[in-house]
Amino acid sequence: MPGKWGLHTFYQKDSRIAPMLPETKRYGKSAFQDMLSRYGSVYVKPNMAHMGKGIMKVWKEDGGYRMLRVKGKPRTFATAESVCGHVLTAVKGKAHIVQQAIPLAEVNGRSYDIRVMMMRDGRNKWRYSGMLAKVAGSSSIITNVRRGGGYVLPIGQALSRSVAKGKQDEQKKLEKELVDASYAICDRFNKYKYSSQIGIDYGVDRDGKLWLIEVNFDYPSHALFARLRDKTLYRLIKRRRRDYKNRR
Numbered sequence: 406m407p408g409k410w411g412l413h414t415f416y417q418k419d420s421r422i423a424p425m426l427p428e429t430k431r432y433g434k435s436a437f438q439d440m441l442s443r444y445g446s447v448y449v450k451p452n453m454a455h456m457g458k459g460i461m462k463v464w465k466e467d468g469g470y471r472m473l474r475v476k477g478k479p480r481t482f483a484t485a486e487s488v489c490g491h492v493l494t495a496v497k498g499k500a501h502i503v504q505q506a507i508p509l510a511e512v513n514g515r516s517y518d519i520r521v522m523m524m525r526d527g528r529n530k531w532r533y534s535g536m537l538a539k540v541a542g543s544s545s546i547i548t549n550v551r552r553g554g555g556y557v558l559p560i561g562q563a564l565s566r567s568v569a570k571g572k573q574d575e576q577k578k579l580e581k582e583l584v585d586a587s588y589a590i591c592d593r594f595n596k597y598k599y600s601s602q603i604g605i606d607y608g609v610d611r612d613g614k615l616w617l618i619e620v621n622f623d624y625p626s627h628a629l630f631a632r633l634r635d636k637t638l639y640r641l642i643k644r645r646r647r648d649y650k651n652r653r
C-alpha cells in the first residue's frame with residue numbers, strides 16, 4: 406500500500422529511523438478511539454493527499470473534545486462518541502491514517518517544523534543541502550507554508566528561540582542530529598525508489614526530541630528557501646541541482 410501508511414511501515418523497518426516515528430495506525434473507528442484516549446491529541450490525515458490537504462486534529466480539552474480542520478475555528482464535542490462520529494463522516498470512506506500529535510516546539514506562540522533538503526550532487530552522491538524552520542500560520546494545525554499561511558525562519562533562530570534556549574552548543578547538537586538522521590533516511594530511501602532530491606520534515610518537541618513527520622520526494626520545494634532573507638542556501642540548492650543535471 407503506497408501513500409503515508411506505506412512510507413510509515415517502510416521506515417519503521419530501519420532501526421535508526423524507527424525511534425523518530427510517531428505512533429501511526431490505519432484509520433478505523435477503534436484505532437482512532439484508542440489513540441485519542443492514550444495520547445489525548447491526534448492527527449487524522451488522508452493517506453494519499455499532500456500539501457496539508459484534508460488534515461484534521463482532534464484533542465481533549467476542558468472535559469470535552471475539539472476538532473480542527475486545517476485552519477479556522479475548532480468545533481467542540483461533549484463525548485468521544487460524538488467526535489468520533491464526526492471524524493468518521495469527514496473521512497468519507499477514504500483511506501486515512503491516525504497519528505499521535507507531537508507537541509511541537511514553538512516560536513512566538515506558533516508551532517514550527519523543520520525542512521531538511523537532501524540532494525544528489527554532480528557525482529550522484531547524497532549531500533545535505535540546507536534546512537529551515539516552517540512556522541505555522543495563526544490558528545493553523547499545519548506548517549505547510551502555502552496552505553497554512555505560515556512563514557519560514559533560519560533554523561538557528563527557531564532552535565535558539567525555543568528548545569535550545571539561546572545555547573549555541575544545544576543548537577549545533579540538534580542541527581547535527583538532523584543532518585545525521587537525514588543521511589540515514591536517504592540510505593533507506595534508496596531501497597524504495599531512485600530520487601535525486603528529497604525534502605524531509607521533522608518536528609522537534611518541547612523536550613528537544615526529533616520526530617520524522619514526512620519525506621517529500623521528487624519535487625521538494627526550492628521556493629521555500631527563496632523565502633529566507635539570506636539567499637545563501639537557496640543559491641546552494643540551485644547550484645547543486647545544476648551540478649546534478651550536468652553530471653557525467
Ligand SMILES: Nc1ncnc2c1ncn2[C@@H]1O[C@H](COP(=O)(O)OP(=O)(O)O)[C@@H](O)[C@H]1O
Pocket residue numbers: 427448450454455456457458460504505506507508509518546547548549606608618619
Ligand atoms: N503527528 C503530528 N504532530 C504534529 N504536527 C503534525 C503531525 N502530523 C502532521 N503535522 C503537521 O501537519 C503538517 C502536514 O502534515 P504532513 O504529514 O506533512 O502532510 P502533507 O503531506 O499533507 O504535507 C506537518 O508539516 C505538520 O506541521
Ligand SMILES: [Mg+2]
Pocket residue numbers: 456457549606619
Ligand atoms: Mg508535508
